[in-house]
Every structure is written in structure tokens, then in C-alpha cells.
Amino acid sequence: MPSPVRRRAVAAATTAALACTLALTPLTAAVAAPVTTPLISDSVDGAALKLTPLDTFESGVFGESAAEIVQAYRDRLYVVNALSGSVTVLDNSDPTNLRELFALSATGTANSLAIRDDGLGVIAFEAEDKTANGSLVFFDANASSADTAILGSVTVGALPDMVTISKDGAYAVVANEGEPADDYSVDPEGSIGVVALPKTVSAPAQAAVKIAGFGAFEAGGTKTLDPKVRVFGPDIAAPDQGAKPLAANRVSRNLEPEYITVDGTTAYVALQEANAIAVVDLAKAEVGKIMPLGDKDWGTVGLDASDRDPEDAPTIDITTYPGLKGLYMPDGIQSYAAGGKTYLVTANEGDAREWGFDENGDENAAYFIDEARVKDLGKKGVAGICADSPLSAIPDVQKDDVLGRLKVVTDLGIASGADCYSELYAYGARSFSIWNTDGTLVFDSGDQFEQLQQRLVGQGLVFNASNDNNDDNDRSDDKGVEPENVAVGTVGERTYAFVGFERVGGVAVYDITDPAAAEYVTYVSRRDFTADVESSAAGDLGPEGIQFVPAHRSPTGQPLLVTGNEVSGTTTVFAVEDLLADEPDVRILTVNDFHGRLVQETGGVAGAAVLAGAVDSFRQQNPNTLFVSAGDNIGASAFESFIDDDNPTIDALKAAGLDLGAVGNHEFDRGFTDLTERVIPRFGAGEPASDGGADFALGANVYEKGTKTPALKPYTIREVDGTRIAFIGTVTQQTAGMVSPDGIATIDFGDQVEAANREAAKIVANDEADVIILLTHEGAATSDITDITEGDDAFAQLVQNASPEIDAIVSAHTHQRYAHEIDGRPVIQAHQYGTALGTLDIELTDAGELESITGGTVSLYDGTTSQYIAYPQAATKAVVDAAVTTANLEGQKTVGAITADILRGKTSGGAEDRGVHSTLGNTVADVYLWATSDNPAYGGQDAQIAFMNPGGLRADLLFGDDNGAMSYREVANVQPFGNTLVTLDLTPAQIKAVLEQQWQPAGASRPKLAMGVSKGFTFEYDPAAAAGSHIVSMQLDGEELSPTDTTTSIRIVTNSFLSGGGDNFVSFRQGTNVADSGQIDLQATVDFFAAASGPVAPSPANRAYLVGEQPPVEGEPGEGENPGGENPGGELPGTGEPTAAQLLAALKAAKVALGATSVTAGGTFTVDVAGLLPGQRIGAELRSDPITITGIPAANASGAVSFTVAVPADLPVGTHHLVLISNGTDAQSFEILVTAPGTAQAIAATGGTFPIGFVSVLAAGILVAGLVMLLRRRTTADV
Secondary structure (H helix, E strand, O other), X not given: OOOHHHHHHHHHOOOOOOOOOOOEOOOOOOEEEEOOOOXXXXXXXXXXXXXXXXXXXXXXXXXXXXOOOEEEEOOXXXXXXXXXXXXXXXXXXXXXXXXXXXXXXXXXXXXEEEEOOOOEEEEEEEOOOOOOEEEEEEEEOOOOOHHHOEEEEEEEEEOEEEEEEOOOOOEEEEEEOOOOOOOOOOOOOOEEEEEEOOOOOOOOOXXXXXXXXXXXXXXOOOOOOOOOOOOOOOOXXXXXXXXXXXXXXXXHHHOOEEEEEEEOOEEEEEEOOOOEEEEEEOOOOEEEEEEEOOEEEOOOOOEOOOOOOOOOOOOOOOEOOOOEEEEOOOOOEEEEEEOOEEEEEEXXXXXXXXXXXXXXXXXXXXXXXXXEEHHHOOOOOOOEEXXXXXXXXXXXXXXXXXXXXXXXXXXXXXXXXXXXXXXXXXXXXXXXXXXXXXXXXXXXOOOHHHHHHHHXXXXXXXXXXXXXXXXXXXXXXXXXXXXXXXXXXXXXXXXXXXXXXXXXXXXXXXXXXXXXXXXXXXXXXXXOOOOXXXXXXXXXXXXXXXXXEOHXXXXXXXXXXXXXXXXXXXXXXXXXXXXXXXXXXXXXXXEOOOOOOOOOEOOOEOOHHHHHHHHHHHHHHOOOEEXXXXXXXXXXXXXXXXXXXXXHHHHHHHHOOOOEEEOOHHHHOOOHHHHHHHHHHHHHOOOHHHOOOHHHOEOOOEEEOOOOOEOOOOEEEEEEOOXXXXXXXXXXXXHHHOOOHHHHOOEEEOOHHHHHHHHHHHHHHOOOOOEEEEEEEOXXXXXXOHHHHOOOOHXXXXXXXXXXXXOEEEOOOOOOEEEEEEOOEEEEXXXXXXXXXXXEEEEEOOOOOEEEEEEEEEEOEEOOOOEEOOOOOHHHHHHHHHHHHHHHHHOOOEEEEEOOOEOOOEOOOOOEOOOOOOHHHHHHHHHHHHHOOOXXXXXXXXXXXXXXXXXXXXXXXXXXXXXXXXXXXXXXXXXXXXXXXXXXXXOHHHHHHHXXXXXXXXXXXXXXXXXXXXXXXXEEEOOOOOOOOOEEEXXXXXXXXXXXXXOOOEEEEEEHHHHOOXXXXXXXHHOEEEEEEEEEHHHHHHXXXXXXXXXXXXXXXXXXXXXXXXOOOOOOOOOOOOOOOOOOOOOOOOOOOOOHHHHHXXXXXXXXXXXXXXXXXXXXXXXXXXXXXXXXXXXXXXXXXXXXXXXXXXXXXXXXXEEEEEOOOOOOOEEEEEEEEXXXXXXXXXXXXXXXXXXXXXXXXXXXXXXXXXXXXXHHHOXXXXXXEEEEOOXXXXX
16 A cells, blocks of 8 residues: 555645545546566466566556556456546556546545446545545446446545455445544544445445444453554544543554455455454454464574665675564455365565654654664664574674664564563565465465565566665665565466565566465566666556456456556556467357356356356357357246246347257246247247257257157257367156156157267268267266266266267256266266356367367356356346346236245244244145145156255245235245255155254254154154154154164155255265256245145144154144234144233243353353243343343143253353243343353252252153253344
């Protein structure tokens, strides 16, 4: 970031008001400068990367931050010009010819900007008085001019410095640095602003702004500040200090957030001067912890510490100094993922705190500065070096040619009990580092930056020169090259860090694919050290902003690196050349099982627009590219597509450039007539090369009924740059059992092997193609290659017996991801829903004959950098946006009705509790069972039991004031994940294992996940039993199931998430005869409502019943329910429903015994309650925090319940109260004394009116529950 001197000069040039009005501002002095070969460069042998400057845009302003932070967006570059308080917009459509378009100008000082993928941009502006609150100005980066770009602004904290947008686009996050006034008259609090962003390109309201401060870390606060976090300097009041004591907010005023990186919903914020990183929970807008970064030992790693060794001709002397440390003090920070873990990358610049100095730079006039030169230690009231310090053993240590000139901090290193320094701490680490997210150092580049400079002196580099002079060793006494910022990007299969050197200039590149073994790759500098630094001939000086542009987001289709150089005022674009990559002669991109996933979803679902953008980028890289599908483009679709008969998906895939495809089983969901008369013609409209759309529905094994006459086009030929490529399509023969028999009455599905080989032979005989590719809607059950090479299912037989004339197999249907080579032939599948693209790279000989085909897959979400690989394509996005609008309207239409609320499991206070069996879970299970048994459109083997996981239920069905009417959208919100229904066979023993897994493994976020089950199936459980022994008995249609029966086969249905072992229900994976029903959960639910003879009633919640009770006798679902009546999420056993008053009265009269009235923090105590109504559910809270106690079972048939309370280890010592609650009303309260560990405590004491000995008597007659979960209300956040 700019130095205090430069920042003040910039601010003085701006106008007073901060009412940000954008204007069109030409910068007539700015020009694009031709770029030649870099003046200085270096690479290791065999370097995988090469950086080549393409063009430089010159602002014509030296030393005034006229090109500071850069942000690439599509074919534009946005460059912060702090001098003019503006953002310059450059045309980057041709990176070799940068041109200015316009500037976004405003009053105030522009510090930083960020842009979301849809074009929502944000600029951080500090106020003219930097100690006043600044603002974030929002703009539309798609606007064609400045006067149409402005969207609005919000106020944030003092001196908003760096702003970024979370990768999911949900938040703008800004570092409010809160620097003191230049005269040190006031010192604002530092903070982090968290702004919830709208989903559209529009400005948020002020109410969307939350400020995460550091108040909890003040003395006496709720959080402990590690003493290694630097809090130092004079105590100067904040502008709004008022009567608040200075000690009350010293930490908040001292910490100055500098730079931010976001990973998911967590932000990591560099606190540079404090030598620490703050961790911020964005959902809560709360600083969770502050991690000190420690120090670097210059006794083991060398540095050049003097600019006067000797004064008239300084030499390079990279030497170790025992007793000398370096504070990392990072400026730029980034995050990335490797091996499933998140890592932080920091540029360790270092910075002093220097305020109140003279305008003319007279150091002697400084009011406060936290540094001193080593030669001045022991003078002017500054402590000296201890005689027993290792530093004292260094000859002439305080002379200029040793450490005398080095600047060190004055607040650290004083020996305990002495008035001298045992160690010295210098600013910065002259390196970049990689850290775990807990602050553990993983890698540091040591002294490599100085060693690199020494190697390059022969090329004209001036060692440790500054950015405003060409003096040798000028920065050796300070912070060396000053690594200012860092960018992280992926090229090919490798991840790289690009580190900018603020002082000497240039960018160093490291391969950080293995975080613990990062390796130097290359360095490039566009600086001429022989030129006047204030002339354009000097090149790039002071790289401040640095951004990596991935290939699929680049206007050229190749990676770029962009630097904003604040001293020279230049913006330079570099080509990042992958020296190991080579484009194939022809590339085939594949997609499968898209299932109408038009919009972005969790799990890497990119949405149709990003899918299209990626395809466009691949085609830009290689025009010889085809985009094909292996089926299931439509059917089992997300709501936005489903609601409009999948027409939006057809239109979106056409806009994305889909060339052809095979049919999948879901293309037949609405029948063969719908496929041929609606789907195929819609695909074919405006596509003359598609044979009227027939090329989008290839199906060589689909025949007219009772014949071998193809009912669909078997194959098609496409010519690409003279190469003829044939595509044969086949579909799983099981389609007949997956769709309505009536819809396919006129066709048959034949053997795929026979059909594929027949068509391949025909193509070869007629010399129609040079390459043959099979698109089959069939696939392997897992990504394990042995499932194919050693398997005997339909897909394994297809691969093993496919004609050798078939050169590649693109598979689908099983939603797997793999890229195998089997007998020299690629066999690939690209997962599902547009999360990935498959690739077939075809190489040809000079004679045009096939040389090789290589298969692969490419994720559309880059997990390394946590962003989608491409921008949304505009045409496809327009289709998606229209579909969303239609879905929002159609979603209001009614699909059916309910008789009463159908709810998820609840605590007595109404919060969701996934450990409670619920009416909604069982109702959804009934839907699943109906859909795969009684549903007339289902043609598969009937299911007997259905299971539903509570985590898949994301909304209740509420009776409301519309007489129970249910809309499409309300039904869709219950299960928003778009899972399909999967049937499989399990034995009773395996079913018991599934039920046991409701009690989750140790360390799981929830101790129990209460499964929903279908009508006719019940089970008895003991929540207090040992793991693996909770299930006592099981019944199906009134008959006992033996939990040891390993031979009887029972047909099960559940969703595709559970069938794959999700939520730790791993026993589902043991199922056999697995079949995807072809029905999406939403469609099944809508059909269930349509088939109902009247309103749907809640299914009873007590199909799971407590040990010792009798299996419930179930009548019609929901019998006895009153429309709109309260339902706490579970019925009471028996008939009828007690009123709220009856439940409260029972709890007030109940006898309660506490296992102890005094407990240590981190300990436990038991609670036994007797005298409740059978099946009654109660709530409990531990106050005064308060803490909600969840997972309390229902009272047994005797009206008794017991549970154990785990007291958090961080609960403050003192008196607390256990409060028992009925339907939100307090019923009984008991005092609990929480003591510190090691304090003597009372044992087994009774409360209420229990007689002596009652606890032991009660224990023999009631259920003893397991440990229950405690959740602080202020931190509870369901996901």
C-alpha cells in the first residue's frame, strides 16, 4: 500500500466531499507504450512457465500512485488511480494494444476495487479526512460508459483500504485500516466491513453493512489476544472516543487491517504492523481469532543489512546474524487449496508505524516512530544491546558496514528483567511464505530473493535498489526488495505464486503445487536501471497490484499476468506461456447428465452460462473443437428448467454451442412422441447441420417396436479441419424400466454392443470417417477402472466387447468422473450437472491419419483458487435469466395442499433439531415409497422401505393462511438439491447398520441424524445404548425383521446423496441391484401431490419409538391433526394431541433430579425428569449464556426422560441456571454452580421435590439418554 507520505499527498489532491458521482474522465496524458523483450529475466532449467510483456499503458504520472491496484474483467482492465481518485478502464481485448476507454471518477481517494463475475464492481474510497468513515462505491463493470455505471454507495469504516468479493459473490469485504491522522491527533479503530451483496448487479442497502471489530480482544473482553500480537505506540483517542477510557479500545485502535483473502465464508486479514492475521466469520461478521505470525531467524538465513559497506561503494554481503530476527509483517495475502487443505500465501513486506512526522521528512521531528537504527541503540534514551546477546559477539556489530544501518523495531527484544536488547527484530522477512490456516508456517523462501538479485547483477539489475532511484544497496538497511503483493493461479496442472517486488521491481514466480516444497521457476523485470526513474524509459517501478488471469477468463484464451506499478504509473500485461502445453489437432469437449442445472449450485455446479463460457474459451484456444453430449441433458431437472418442460435447458445448450449428442434415459421421460415432436425439433431449430435436430438425439439401439429398424438416428459425421469424426449414440437398455411404459409403447431398447459395433462396421465399410467415437448413456458404477476391466455389468461388457474400430468411448448415466485408458482406448465420463467437461484430444499424423486420442476431464470450478474457470457467456446467461424469471412466476402456482404443518425436527423453542424424528422426514419418505411403487409412471422394481436424511430437508411445509395450499416453490424449497431417487437391495442386517449410523461418528457436527422412514416400517431404539447397539427391533408391515438376517433381500429407496453414503450413512454403499429410478425428488413430490385424493396430511413422527414401548399402530397419515395447528415437529405416541397448556402444566409438576449442582467447566451433569406425559418433548437451556440443549429424547411411556448436559469448557465460572421449557415457556429453573477445573464440587444432588434415593429408583425404570449437544445461541448457524 502507499507509504504515509505518498498517501497524504494523494489525499491532498482530492476534493472534500465523498458523495461519489461517477463521471467520464479522459486521461489525455496516458498512452500505451510498445513493449519489447524484458530487460531482465531469469529461469531455472526446464522452467514450465515463461512471462512475456505484451503491452504497457502509461499514465504519464510518476510517484503518485496513478496505477496501483488492477482488476481484470472479461476484456477490460480496471486500474486504480489514487492520484485522481478514479479508476481507469482499459480495453484489453487485444493485450498487445491497451487502450483507455473511460475513467470512473469520484471525490475522495480510490484505494482498491473488486469485480464479481456478473459485473458488480466495488471501489473503496477513503474520505478526504482519512480518519472519517469511508465508503464503498458500486458500479456495473458491463457499462459502456462511466455515466451509466454508477449504482450507489454505502458507508463503511475509517480508511477503507483493500476491498475484495467472496468467491461465491455473496459478500464484499473491506479492510478498514483506521490509520491515525497525519499529525497523530486522533486514531480511529481498525475494522473489517462485511457487506451482503444482492444477487443482481445493483448496489446493496446500508443495512447490508456489518462491521467486524476487535472489541472482543480488548482487556477484559470475551476473547484472548495472544501477547505475540503487536499492540504498541502512544494511546491516541479515536474520533468518537468521547468519555470511553483509552484502555477500553486500545487494541481496536492499534490494529490496522491491510489486505484480505476469502476462502468460503472465512476471511483472512493481514494485520501488517501487528505481524498477525485475523480470521473473520463472514456470516456472523465477527473476528474469531487473531494469529501471530512469529519471527524469522536471520541467524540461520542470510540478508544484506547495510547500504554503506563501505559507504562509497556498497557491496553485496548476504550474511547470517545470530540474535537478529525478522517480523513477517505481510502486506498482500492470498489463499489456495492443495490436497484438500486451504493454505495462505503472504508477501512479507514489513512496515513501520510512523505518524506525526514533519512535512519535509525531517526524521528528527517525528512525533512517533517505532524504529531505530542498530547503531543508535544505547543512545538518545534507547536501550542498548545486552552484553550476553549473540549480537554482541559479532565484531563491530553496530558499525554501518555490519548492522549499524539496519532499522529495527524498538518494542520487541528487551531482555526479561533488564534494560537492554537480547534480540533485535527487523521489518519484514524479505520473502514470501505459505501458512496453514492455523498460522503454522509451511514454507518460506528464505534469502532466495536476495540470492536471485545477486545472480542478475550481470544483466544490469541494481541490487536492492529502490523504486525512485537506481542506487546500489539502497534498501539493504530497510526491507530489501519489499515483497508487496502476491497472486496465485493455476496453469495446466500446476499452481503458481506470482510475487511482486515493490522496490527493485519485477515479478518472481514459484511453483507452489506442493505447499511444503515450493520451487522457484522464473523472474522477469521490465525495468531499465540505466534510465532516469522519472522517464518512461525506466519501465515499471513499484509493482503494487498484481493479478493472474486464468486462461478461460482471458481475452486471448491464454493466461495473463497484469501489474499495476504505482511509482511509474504504468500498467503492464504479460503473457503467461505454459511451455509444457501443446494444443491438439482436434479437441472434443463432452458433457453428460446435465439434468437442467441452469443456475449455479453448491458442489461445483457451474450453471449453463459458465459452462458455455468455458466452451467458448476452449474454442478460442483451439478452433478445431466440438462440444457433444452423452445424454440426460433434460429430465430430473432443477426447478428453473423443470417448471418449463426443460425448454430453457434446450435453448441454453444451443446457445452454449452444443454440436450433437446421444439420448439418455431421461430424454424419454415424457415419452417418445415428446422426444421426436418437441425436443428434437427444438434442438434443430436454426441448426441446419443437425439434421433437423436428429444429431442431438443419437440412439443406435432404439428401434421401432418389434423390429431392428432404428427409431432414432444411429450416428452422425462431423468434419473438423479436414478430419472426419463419426459419433455413434447408444442408451442404456434399462431405459424401459425407468420411464412410463405408455410413453415408449412404440419402441424397443436393444443391446448396445451389437448396435455400436454394427454402426462402426458400417462407417468403416463406407469410408465415412477417420475417427469413430461412441457416446453411450451407460457408465461404470464407480471411478475404479477395475469396475470396467474386471466387471460383468452392461457397461463393462460394452467396453470389453466394443469394436476395435471405435477409437474412444464417452460414457454417462452413473454420474461418475473418470478418464481411463483401456486397451489403448480412452473411456471417460464427466461427472454430472455441468461440474466438469470431458476432453478427447486428437492428434493426427502429417498425412491426416489418427495418431492418438487422449482422454481427460476438466473441472469447471477451480478448487485451487475457489472460482469458476470461465465467465458466464452472455447469450446463455440471457436464456438462464429468462428461465429464472419464469420459474419465479410459475413457482407461485399451486400443486396441492396439506392438512396441517409438516415440520422438520424441532427443539421446544422451535429451532431445527436434526436429531429429532419428524413429520416432514417421514412424509418425504412416504413420497419416495409411493414414487417407486404405486406411481403409475414408474416401471422399475417396487420398493418396500424408504429412507430420508434430515439434512436434505431445508424448509418446512406450513399450512399458513391459504388453507394449506402448496406452491411449486414451497415444495421445491424442501429439497433443493435435485437428487434422484435410487433403489437398491439391502438385507435386514444392513438396514440395522444404516439405522445405527443415525448416531454419527465422534467429531461429527451433530451427534445424531434422525432418519425419516416410510409407512409400514418401524423401529425401536435405545438412545443410551453403546454405539452399534442402539437399534433394538425393526418391523416391516407388522412383521419382525431379524437384525442378524444377512440373506433376505428388501428393496429400499432413498435419494442419490444417501445411496452414495452421504452424511456418514456408509452402509447404503453395500446395496446390490442398484438402479436410478430416473425420478428427481421434486418431480416425485409434485406427482405425489397430484395423485393425492385430497390434502396431504403429515405422516406421524413416531415410526421410530423408544425402547420398551409398542410399535405404533398407524392409521391414515396425520390422523387427528388440525389444519394450521401447532406441531413441534413430532407427534406424541398414542391418539390425540395434548394442548400447550397441558404440556406446560405437566412439566411444571414434573419431578426433576440433577446429578450435581456444581460442575467444573468442561464437565457434565445428568438431568432426570419424571411425571411428564407419555411422549412429551421438553426443551432446556443453560443460562445466562444462554446455551440451547438439543437432542433431548421424548418422554417414554412412563413419562420419564433422562439426559446428560455437557458444560462447555469456556463457560465462565459462577452461578448459572438450568431452565426447562415447554413450547417456549419457562417451566422450572435450577441453579448450577460452574467452577474452574480442579475445584472441589458437590456430588449427586437432587433438585425439585425428589425424595432421597429417587434417582436410583428412577434409573431402573426410565431410559438413560446419551450425551446431548449444547449450542450457544449467539453462535448457532445451521447449514
